[in-house]
Amino acid sequence: MTVTEQMPADHLMSRIVDGPGGFSGIDGDAQWAAEVRRLVELRGATLLAHNYQLPAIQDVADHVGDSLALSRIAAEAPEDTIVFCGVHFMAETAKILSPAKTVLIPDQRAGCSLADSITADELRAWKAEYPDAVVVSYVNTTAAVKAExxxxxxxxxxxxxxxxxxxxxxxxxxPDQFLGAHVRRVTGRKNLHVWAGECHVHAGINGDELADQARTHPDAELFVHPECGCATSALYLAGEGSFPEDRVKILSTGGMLDAARETGARQVLVATEVGMLHQLRRAAPDVDFRAVNERASCRYMKMITPAALLRCLVEGADEVDVDVDVAAAARRSVTRMIEIGQPGGGGE
Structure with missing residues (x-):
């Protein structure tokens, strides 16, 4: 008997509408959550959700975290099927680390502006200009770029x-120019050449917004993702003394969760994609977490809707595959990163 035939709530599938923003028509309510969990068990799957996903998606998942930590969980999980609620490069990374497993993404159209800001051909051309250089790529890249x-x-x-x-x-x-600038600033390295790519969401959180929020909430801590265009502004505020230096923290998503559990602040301003607030509030429910920019929502992340996840589990769509040779080359670059250390809980 197929998954569809065993499904007691066929009427949910009949509500699904496929539009330009993705699949819709279903609310992430208790009935939906129960059916998702039943189907996950029926498929023998592990359900993973990125920190930037909708709260309903995060709450129904087996594991929530950053993309690399989730991919490592996928590789270690006993289940043969991985359902990755995130954007496409994340599901690719899971496939790279788990080549024998079936990896599904609820909507294969969920791309990433940062990953798309450099192609494998562009990277090859850049490498030709610096033939002796070492290429360091952010994990937020396609499998083809990781292979180079x-x-x-x-x-x-x-x-x-x-x-x-x-x-x-x-x-x-x-490909991220803001993370690259952060690395150059910390290391002081002059021979670090940075590609001019960006995440459209993080780049849109600007320094003026951050400065206004910091001055309006002088007792708050400030958590800033290094992909943000405002990271330099945050350090400038601290440097000029208008905001205490010890309360300005440049952090990955995993680092934000660690800092949330340890903070003594009553209020924290958060400069990253707004989906992160859900996990921060769960980690420290007594702290008032506020977005620096409430409009900082990734439309690609939000394409993984309750309707898309239900469709994925019923139909086994969309499967993510990576060319064997590309995956092998990409796996080498990811493995070298893991050997250096600290990649697991602070991916993006």
Whole structure:
């Protein structure tokens, strides 16, 4: 008997509408959640959700976290099917680390503006300009780009990755210009060449917004993702003394969760995609977490809707595959990153 035939709530599937923003027509209510959990067990699957997903998606998942931590969980999980609620490059990374498993993403159209800001052809051309350089690529890249990369990195270990490279070697860092600028600032490395890519959501959280929020909430702590265009502004505010330096923290998503559990502040301003607030509030329910920019919502992340997840579990769509040779080359760059350390809980 198929999954569809065993489904007691066929009427839910009949409500699904496929539109330009993704699949819709179903609310993430208790009935939906119960059916999702039943179907996950029926498929023998592990359900993973990124920190930027809708709260309903996060709440129904087996594991919530950053993309690399989830991919490592996927590789270690006993289940043969991985359902990855995130954007496409994340599901690709899970497939790279779990080549024998079936990896599903609820909507294959869920892309990423940062991953799309460099292609494998563009990286090859850049490498030709610096033939002796070491290529360091953020994990937020496609499998094809990872395959052209020497070492991947996360936002939490990017500094350590670059520091592991001999000082006399040129480094090509891609694709995020703000993370690259952060690494250059911390390491002081002059031969670090940075690709001019960006996440449209993080780039849109600007310095003026951050400064206004910081001055309006002078007793708050400030959690800023290094992909943000406002990261430099945050450090400037601290440097000029208008905001206490010890309350400005440049953190990956995993780092934000760790800091949330340890903070003594009653209020925290958060500069990242707004989906992160859900996990922060769960980690520290007594703290008032506020978005620096409430409009900082990734439309690609939000394409993983309750309707899309239900469709995925019923129909086994959409399956993510990676060419065997590309996956092998990409796996080497990811493995080198993991060997350097600190990649697991602070991916993006």
């Amino acid at each position: 990369t020497d070492i991947c990195c996360t936002s939490s270990n990017a500094v350590d990755v670059v520091a592991s490279i001999p000082a006399d070697r040129d480094v090509l860092f891609c």
